[in-house]
Amino acid sequence: VLRSSISVMEERVLDSEAADRQSLKESERFRKSAQSVVELQRFFRVPFVAHELLAELAGLKPQDLIFTKVSFSDSVDKPKGKGAHMSYAIRIVGDVQELPVLAQFKEAVEASSFFNPEGFALDVDESIQRRDAQTGVTPFRVSISLSPETTPKKGGKK
Amino acid sequence: MNQVMDKLKQYPIVVVSVVVILVCAVSAFLRGSVVEELTRSEDDLTKRILTINTNSKNSKDLEQDVEAVVASVAVIEERLFDREERSINTDFFYSFEDRLDVLISDVSQLTTEDASLIKGGPNELKLYSGVSYNVKVSGSFQAILKFLYEIHRMEALMRVATFDVVEGESEGLLSANLRVVVLAQKE
Secondary structure, three states: OHHHHHHHHHHHHHHHHHHHHHHHHHHHHHHHHHHHHHHHHHHOOOOOOHHHHHHHHHHHOOOOEEEEEEEEEEEEEOOOOOOOEEEEEEEEEEEEOOHHHHHHHHHHHHHOOOOOOOOEEEEEEEEEOOOOOOOOOEEEEEEEEEEEOOOOOOOOOO | OHHHHHHHHHOHHHHHHHHHHHHHHHHHHHHHHHHHHHHHHHHHHHHHHHHHHHHHHHOOOHHHHHHHHHHHHHHHHHOOEOOOOHHHHHHHHHOHHHHOOOEEEEEEEOOOOOOOOOOOOOOOOOOEEEEEEEEEEEEOHHHHHHHHHHHHHOOOOEEEEEEEEEEOOOOOOEEEEEEEEEEEEOO
16 A cells, blocks of 8 residues: 555656646745845835935925034944944034924924834934024024834824 | 474464565555655645745746846946946036036046945945046036036936035125036946
8 A cells, every 4th residue: 555655646746747847946936036126125125215305305394493514324323233224314503593402303303204114213412502692593403313123113003 | 393383273364464564564664754755755746836836936927027127237238327438428417518508617536436425335236337527517506506506417327426505706606616426337
């Protein structure tokens, strides 16, 4: 009984082996080609696209806030014992007449979903320089930092 | 000898039974290894058939998928920059002046690669590479925004990695310093 069962199975294997080899070959071809697509995704893996970032900042900026410089930079961090990861920084330099307007802008950035992309922790910090006694204008700097989130955000879909 | 024959005559059933049991035991012992080997072969074949079935199930529509992904790769590869074609690549950026209301004052190809894309970087590329360009551009806010957008939607695969936008010398004009990374052929 065992011998006849084995012989039937051997025949089945023999019949399907050519098709199986072809499937494996195709599968390998798919894996190699898909790697290119994976690399393309990796190349574009950033939380912000430049024009959207500028447009978002322009949209959040209160009318009485003046930006004189906006910069966006990235950096590679390699913490000990962990894989390398990207951090991003946005620096805004400008002038403001009424300081509450700056606080309002900071709050708007913190609340914006654009500046809270998945997988990143947002930190917004402002610094204020001495007010010009004649014009009443206060120069300011706002730093928006995004670093990889160590623990996943709570909440999400309800 | 006579004693053995006497016992055989005295207890024929017992003696025959003992002989039969002995023959069966020897036969089972001898066939044991054969059965074991056949069972092992059967197990191996069952596993092989299962693998073939799984492969067959997984490869459903694989041929079409392979064709689709190969076509995508061909599209990617024809859009890659060749880092040695410096004048063509540089002219590519200057050509934006013809379509947009911007002034491009400098385009330079950097020798250092984007740190995120090199070996050990978080977005390490193995099949391709990234060439970085410094591009200095000036124009109105809308024109610069449009320039950034055009870079994003270009057929060539590129993105603005970093930028500095500052007030320009004339009123209403901005000056931007960009680092643009372009997907290129592997060196």
